[in-house]
Amino acid sequence: MQPYTVFPNPPIEDNGPVCRSFLSMGIHDFHQACGYVHELPYGYNSDRDDLMILFKEKMGSCTTKHAVIAALAAEMEIAVEKHIGVYPMTEALVTGANAILDRFKLPYLPMVHCFLVFEEHWIDLSEGNQNGKNGPIDDFLYTEKVIANIPGKDEYLLYRRALNEHVLTRPEFYDINIKTILKAREEGLSLLRANIQQ
Template identity: 60%
Template sequence: MDRFTRFPDAPISHAGIISRTFLDMGIDRFIAACRYVHELPYGYNSDKDDLMILFKEKKGTCTTKHAVIGTLAVELGLPMTKTIGIYAMTEAIVTGTQAVLEAYRLPYLPMIHCFLTSGSVRVDLTEGNRNGKKRPIDDFLYTEDVRPAISAKAEYLLYRRALSEVILRRQELAGVTLKQVLQAREAGLKVLKSRI
């Protein structure tokens, strides 16, 4: 992944609710807004569908951090998209994953992560945060561009569709069922949360 300083910069104008929120905080440049969001602690929010939850709780995940900056980019007309990626979670990425893989007989656990894309630049605003991962995620089994504030339900449905139509067709997952992966995902989320 790239540093957020590689994104195009622009002054923030009164273009929408996120723009106004940053201006009210005294942040008047896009890169400064990226820095603010990047420096917020990593943490699960109480409502992923509330675009303002990041500001209310002063923390965020890849979902909420990228929803805010992606929405700001849209408000400012910057060429940027939010990308949902599904990666292969293993013990090398998250400590404790091996037990889940063994329990569900999987070579890896397909998990969602998201980031922002502008041309060839890809930025993860949770990279370097205590996000439960031992290293950045650079390789994905599947990616799809989405609107910045995609709902939690729509994100989950995208995940299920990608599993059924793409990921479970991979040779190394022959014989693995959708139910098996979805159950393993719940266990994987508990492992991730325990590492924050």
């Protein structure tokens, strides 16, 4: 992943509701907006499908942080896109993962993360946050471009499709079914939430 300074940095004009939200806070260019979102505390919002929830709750997850900046980019006509990736959760990346992997007999736990893409650059505005992980995610099993504020239901369906088409086809998942992964995923989400609180 690369820093958000690889993005273009035009001034923010009154081009839509996300632009207006940043302007109302005295944030006047794209880099300032990215910096503001990056510095917000990492946390799971009460309604991830509400694009403006990040401004209301003054925190965000990778989902809501990248939704806001991708939506801002769209209003400003900057070619920044939101992507969803499925990554392998391991003990090295998330402390406590081994207990889940052992219980479900998995080589790693496929989990969802999202980030931004500009040209050939990948940018993660939650990197360096207290996000439950021990470091950046550099390895993805599958990635796909999505709309800025993809609904949670659609993201879950994308995840299931990615599991079926790109993860369960791998030799290390021979004899493992999708139900096992989905049960393990619930524990993985709980683990990430617990790690954030520490």
